[in-house]
Amino acid sequence: MEKSNFLVVDDNKYELTDTLSKIVASGHEAKGVLTVKDAMASLRQKRYTFLLTDIHLTESDELKPRGLDLLQDVKCLFPNVLPLAMSKDPDVAIFDRAIAYGALQFIKKPVKNWDEIQIAVSLARSRKALQGSNSSLTRNHQIPEDLRAKYPDGIVLRDSTRNKIKALSQNRDIPLVLSGETGTGKEEVAMLLHRERVVLEGDIPFVAVNCSHFRSDLAQSQLFGHQKGAFTGANDTTVGLVGQANGGILFLDEIHYLPKTSQRDLLRVLNDGHYQRVGSTETLHSRFQLVAATTSSLDDAVAKGLIILDLASRLMGAQIELSPLRERREDLKDLIAIFFAKRKKEISESQLEDISAKCGEYYWQGNIRMLFQILKVMIMEAEFSNEPVSSKHLPDLKLMRDPAGIVTHSGSDLDRIGQRVASGDLSYEEALNNCDKRILEHVVRKTNTIADAISLLDISRSAFDSRRKKYDLQI
Known part of the structure; x- marks a missing residue:
């Protein structure tokens, strides 16, 4: 067992000293305090591996021992600390209450030897690991089986x-x-x-x-x-x-x-x-x-x-x-499906195809984080309209579109550009400049140095610097 740091809380000074001596003698660090207030102050000042607290402290009332309050506070405020409870009370009910309030293991007082603590520590670590595993399973159990196989x-x-x-x-x-x-x-x-x-x-x-x-x-x-x-x-x-x-x-x-x-x-x-x-x-x-x-x-x-x-x-x-989302559009469908599954929202295959196809038209400057935020808005709009969710509920924000004015998600991009030029929506010079800028941005992002970018583009340094200044590229 690696060296650990224990915070022990017990209002019985003799038993507190005895427990501390057993922990320190085993090669671990330990600090003892008498009250919940002192325990919370210690937890804020220093990181502890384990909290070992008596359930029945003198500041307890008859209905709810203060040790239970401490367990609950530690669970919420210090989730990395592993809480252990101890008591002289032979009633099994107090053990159940301690576990319900966050204790990972229970030790019967008085503590006879280090072995009792070591066994409790080992069981507490196992229980904590199991809780983490179950939590992950709970979050993901709604995900369709085929996606769980791909993304466990x-x-x-x-x-x-x-x-x-x-x-x-x-x-x-x-x-x-x-x-x-x-x-x-x-x-x-x-x-x-x-x-x-x-x-x-x-x-x-x-x-x-x-x-x-x-x-x-x-x-x-x-x-x-x-x-x-x-x-x-x-x-x-x-x-x-x-x-x-x-x-x-x-x-x-x-x-x-x-x-x-x-x-x-x-x-x-x-x-x-x-x-x-x-x-x-x-x-x-x-x-x-x-x-x-x-x-x-x-x-x-x-x-x-x-x-x-x-x-x-x-x-x-x-x-x-x-990679940015615009360079992995093939993942959009899976991302959207998992988003709906984790939120326990039903979505049919046709709805999924419709929404992912529309999302594929966007540039996604904010990437996956932005996608998930937009999907939340889409679901809200559909629920507000009392309609099945569809791509028509996606907000049409300028921020979602390609800042260069060109969507680059499919082989039909050149046709789209040509149509925009033909309709007068985009000038021929603007189209060429936008394409040139996007190519430069992509090459610069994928190469390690300016020299590598110039070599790949097969242009002179002066031509590269001229384009960089023209398009205000941040390199």
Whole structure:
């Protein structure tokens, strides 16, 4: 059993001390408190693996022991902590109540030896893993059998991507870099990696944050935590995201927004697991699997000065690029079918064909996230009209259309362009410019350097720079 950290809550000082000594003697860390209030304060300040609480605390009333309140609060507020309950009460009913309020296992007091705790811990981990598995099954049981066979986790991914995730779940020292436009499902892939690891290891933390939300002056504190009194407003000692992620996964979305100072400190944690809270000289330790997401490649981020080279080099582990929805229109039908199934909404094959065909005409700047939001609106419109859902209920938003004015989803695109030019809706010069711009954008996105793009296009550097300036391409 790996070294764990226990928070023990017991209002009997003698029994509390005795339980703590058994845990510490077994090689684990433990802290003891006497009240629910102190327990909640400790949970906010530090990450614990297990909570072991007596059900009958002196602050309890006859109808509802305060230990049950604590179990319920931990289940809601600290889902990564595994709660265990203990009591001298021989009544089986108290065991059932503890389980109902969130306890994963029950220990009879007084605790005789470490073996009793170890058995409870092992059973608690198994129960937690089973709960996660059942939760996933519950979410996906409505998905049609043929789609469940293709996408057992309910996520539309290529087999190569899914296989890479499975391999990474068994190699947790290797970081994962996800690249792709906003809304392509990067966080869903990170969560899939977490679920794969939970199956193998039991409950582990999954800590996610979008780095664009960091305030530059507080990024260090949010990432690494701070000591009480470290700065104005630091009224309590905090753990920080790195500490919370210990033993699990830290997902940093839009990592290119992370300030350079924080990038350097993050690099140190990745190298040796060591870090310090803001305002503290104490060296702390955290080991986690980093999943970093960017809207462009790491090379682009380094070239633009957004990510320091040393960190980018350390992140050179597994890389997965998620294609925009407009480049994977063949997945639209499956995405829509799964969306309806997860929401327990019935949809016939003809309705599915109708809606997916119409959706195929759109550009989807917001990708899968935008698709799902639009489908919610479509269902609402159909229900409001008291009609069967169909493509006519899809909102017709300019944002959903190709910003270049050309839909590129089928072999009939040239015919469409010709028709628009012939009708006067699009000038000949505009059509040529739009095509030229789209080709340049696609080539630049798929090549690693400007030199590669120029070579592939077989044009001069001056011609490339002229087009880039003309179309205001951001490279």
